[in-house]
Amino acid sequence: MSTASSLAITIAGIHMKNxxxxxxxxxxxxxxxxxxxxxxxxxxxxxxxxxxxPWVGNPPERIAExxxxxxxxxxxxxxxxxxxxxxxxxxxxxxxxxxxxxxxxHTIEEYAKVAQRLSETDSxxxxxxxxxxxxxxxxxxxxxxxxxxTFEVVNAVRKATHLPIIPKLSPNVADIVAIAHAAVxxxxxxxxxxxxxxxxxxxxxxxxFRLANITGGLSGPAIKPIALRMVWEVAKAVDVxxxxxxxxxxxxxxxxxxxxxxxxxxxxxxxxVYPNAMIEIIEGLEAYLSRHGFGHISEIVGIVQSPxx
Amino acid sequence: xxxxxxxxxxxKQEADIPxxxxxxxxxxxxxxxxxxxxxxxxxxxxxxxxxIPGQFVHVLCNKFRQFYDPLLRRPFSIHFADPEAGHVxxxxxxxxxxxxxxxxxxxxxxxxxxxxxxxxxxIPDSWSGSFLLVGGGMGIAPLYFLLRTLEKRFGKEKIKFxxxxxxxxxxxxxxxxxxxxxxxxxxxxxxxxxxxxxxxxLLKERVETLDNKLGCLVYACGPMQMLKEVAKICHHHNxxxxxxxxxxxxxxxxACMSCVIKVHDTNLEYRYARAxxxxxxxxxxxxxxx
Ligand SMILES: Cc1cc2nc3c(=O)[nH]c(=O)nc-3n(C[C@H](O)[C@H](O)[C@H](O)COP(=O)(O)OP(=O)(O)OC[C@H]3O[C@@H](n4cnc5c(N)ncnc54)[C@H](O)[C@@H]3O)c2cc1C
Ligand SMILES: Cc1cc2nc3c(=O)[nH]c(=O)nc-3n(C[C@H](O)[C@H](O)[C@H](O)COP(=O)(O)O)c2cc1C
Ligand code: FES
Numbered sequence: 318m319s320t321a322s323s324l325a326i327t328i329a330g331i332h333m334k335n336x337x338x339x340x341x342x343x344x345x346x347x348x349x350x351x352x353x354x355x356x357x358x359x360x361x362x363x364x365x366x367x368x369x370x371p372w373v374g375n376p377p378e379r380i381a382e383x384x385x386x387x388x389x390x391x392x393x394x395x396x397x398x399x400x401x402x403x404x405x406x407x408x409x410x411x412x413x414x415x416x417x418x419x420x421x422x423h424t425i426e427e428y429a430k431v432a433q434r435l436s437e438t439d440s441x442x443x444x445x446x447x448x449x450x451x452x453x454x455x456x457x458x459x460x461x462x463x464x465x466x467t468f469e470v471v472n473a474v475r476k477a478t479h480l481p482i483i484p485k486l487s488p489n490v491a492d493i494v495a496i497a498h499a500a501v502x503x504x505x506x507x508x509x510x511x512x513x514x515x516x517x518x519x520x521x522x523x524x525x526f527r528l529a530n531i532t533g534g535l536s537g538p539a540i541k542p543i544a545l546r547m548v549w550e551v552a553k554a555v556d557v558x559x560x561x562x563x564x565x566x567x568x569x570x571x572x573x574x575x576x577x578x579x580x581x582x583x584x585x586x587x588x589x590v591y592p593n594a595m596i597e598i599i600e601g602l603e604a605y606l607s608r609h610g611f612g613h614i615s616e617i618v619g620i621v622q623s624p625x626x
Numbered sequence: 627x628x629x630x631x632x633x634x635x636x637x638k639q640e641a642d643i644p645x646x647x648x649x650x651x652x653x654x655x656x657x658x659x660x661x662x663x664x665x666x667x668x669x670x671x672x673x674x675x676x677x678i679p680g681q682f683v684h685v686l687c688n689k690f691r692q693f694y695d696p697l698l699r700r701p702f703s704i705h706f707a708d709p710e711a712g713h714v715x716x717x718x719x720x721x722x723x724x725x726x727x728x729x730x731x732x733x734x735x736x737x738x739x740x741x742x743x744x745x746x747x748x749i750p751d752s753w754s755g756s757f758l759l760v761g762g763g764m765g766i767a768p769l770y771f772l773l774r775t776l777e778k779r780f781g782k783e784k785i786k787f788x789x790x791x792x793x794x795x796x797x798x799x800x801x802x803x804x805x806x807x808x809x810x811x812x813x814x815x816x817x818x819x820x821x822x823x824x825x826x827x828l829l830k831e832r833v834e835t836l837d838n839k840l841g842c843l844v845y846a847c848g849p850m851q852m853l854k855e856v857a858k859i860c861h862h863h864n865x866x867x868x869x870x871x872x873x874x875x876x877x878x879x880x881a882c883m884s885c886v887i888k889v890h891d892t893n894l895e896y897r898y899a900r901a902x903x904x905x906x907x908x909x910x911x912x913x914x915x916x
Contacts, residue, residue, distance in 0.1 A: 342882065342883075343877075343881065343882060344881055345877075345879075345880055345881030345882075349877070349879045349880040349881040349903075350879060350881060351645075352645035352646060352647060353646070353647065353648055353740065353879070365881075365883075373894070373896075373897060373898060374883060374886070374898050376888075377873065377874070377884075377885075377886050377887070377898070378874055379874070379883070379884045379885075379886065380874050380876050380882075380884040381874075382696055382697060382698055384695050385694035385695050385697055386694075386697060387697060387698060387876060389876070389882070389884060391882070391883045391884065394883045394886070394898060537694070537697055538694045538697070539694075566692070566694070567692065586697070586876075588877070588881070589698060589699070589876045589877040589878075589881075589882060590686070590691070590697060590698060590699065591686075591691055592648060592740065592879075593648065
């Protein structure tokens with residue numbers, strides 16, 4: 318049996334060589350990392366969140382390091398959908414890797430328009446919907462904090478495109494399962510979770526907040542236990558595939574997410590620390606399968622057991 | 627009329643991104659320059675061949691990759707590169723946890739880094755005018771590589787170096803700097819050596835006395851406040867000025883958008899440019915100073 322086939326999967330109709338995906342916002346548009354990582358080797362690339370018009374982003378300082386993690390308040394700076402289509406996607410299409418575009422909007426109409434515009438291209442394998450964006454019509458609360466709004470935005474995207482859609486859930490909610498159900502009811506083909514957790518950081522010496530925006534999104538190993546718990550809860554509850562993300566640095570982390578029920582995983586902050594992280598995770602997954610006698614990666618999805626007392 | 631230096635600092639957002647690579651480099655020398663300042667010399671054959679002054683390396687300070695605190699890499703300017711010997715050095719100030727860990731490394735230890743990164747200083751192929759280098763504190767780190775490169779290409783007579791430090795015992799590698807330029811002037815904030823005051827006051831004085839202002843290229847690196855003042859002085863006198871900025875960086879390769887600095891834009895009132903790929907060296911007129 319070839320090793321390539323032991324990791325190959327299809328999620329939401331998107332065929333991938335392996336279940337290791339570059340997380341949105343942490344891998345740019347692939348080009349930034351192309352001298353460091355062989356893009357042909359990874360499962361898929363999810364691009365930086367892209368909106369209808371360019372977004373300027375938040376003022377700096379935009380990052381603060383925390384214990385085993387980082388806070389970011391980038392503010393979804395991006396050059397807009399036309400720039401993505403004209404400059405970034407053509408470059409990416411030279412590689413043999415599915416490109417999933419992470420889409421953002423301030424209103425439901427903006428999400429739908431971006432989705433519709435991307436449907437007109439032939440270089441996009443699917444859309445990941447970032448529902449952590451501020452909803453300007455509802456006083457800047459995120460779309461994904463409430464089942465009703467989640468349903469509305471996902472449903473609008475569903476109607477606007479034939480492409481596979483993957484809502485990416487925000488962990489900053491009381492009941493993640495309720496949000497996941499709303500996303501599936503609205504037509505989600507798969508679900509990504511989690512996005513970053515809202516936090517802040519203060520410099521005691523200067524008695525000031527470290528981020529210009531005061532709050533930011535926490536990512537990195539610090540959030541792994543929360544992401545793992547949410548993946549486990551949601552994977553049990555819905556019948557679409559779940560893509561796990563949050564603090565994955567090593568193959569062992571990736572295996573834990575898959576045992577919890579993730580069919581694929583995304584690597585985010587780890588790319589900054591060690592650009593080779595995704596390649597090592599792919600190799601580590603193969604090694605894990607053969608070490609434990611599994612024939613295919615799908616065999617380990619969701620098989621975690623309760624400890625024996 | 628001096629030749630106009632049309633330099634090649636990228637000014638497009640989609641500037642060609644320098645292609646850094648991942649290296650494991652052996653430390654071949656470690657020096658305690660001051661109690662809180664270290665210089666590391668690394669065996670880095672490939673890096674030494676292809677880096678230019680103003681570029682930087684993104685260093686993993688942790689002993690092992692799976693120590694996650696501190697998590698992120700730290701950027702350091704290339705202090706000097708010797709392509710013949712295959713050496714690259716960095717000079718750094720112990721500021722916090724990352725630099726403390728880096729300072730604990732000794733000869734023989736391996737360092738994991740990505741480089742060379744960023745757009746360095748633009749150096750003209752030929753130049754009949756002069757060069758004025760302005761360093762503030764640790765800002766001398768990249769300026770030494772620039773100084774040596776300019777000296778090699780144009781001769782020391784054309785180069786002046788202005789250094790600003792808080793107090794006299796912060797003047798590092800004085801002899802090495804002095805022998806590469808025709809004039810080496812120091813300002814100390816406490817007046818313990820040289821000119822008393824800020825290096826920007828010193829710059830102002832020197833600029834007034836230049837006979838060929840248009841033929842003078844200014845290069846500066848130091849704290850943001852200093853750079854802002856340098857930019858103002860140069861703008862006032864119409865001098866071509868390049869500055870190297872320091873921002874907080876996560877990826878170092880242009881992917882995360884964390885390291886931004888406000889710049890003028892032709893279409894918008896301003897935009898945020900990524901210092902790691904569009905900089906860290908910028909034409910001072912490009913920055914939208916606040
Ligand atoms: C392109 C570039 C080149 C640099 N070159 C050099 C160099 O040659 N020599 C050198 O000594 N330093 C250099 N720096 C600054 C260096 O990166 C920081 O001092 C270092 O990251 C601090 O790490 P730490 O873990 O010790 O500090 P932390 O524990 O993270 O913080 C300690 C203190 O350092 C400050 N700090 C953290 N990151 C930066 C930063 N990027 N810039 C400025 N201050 C920071 C913090 O605000 C805090 O006050 C450079 C920075 C950039 C962006
Ligand atoms: C700097 C940065 C930028 C991000 N930008 C986006 C984005 O544009 N869209 C999105 O859905 N998620 C974005 N994220 C969230 C990541 O994709 C990921 O969900 C999160 O970082 C958790 O994974 P990690 O711990 O592996 O980084 C960003 C994260 C970081 C650190
Ligand atoms: S540090 Fe990531 S874009 Fe500059």
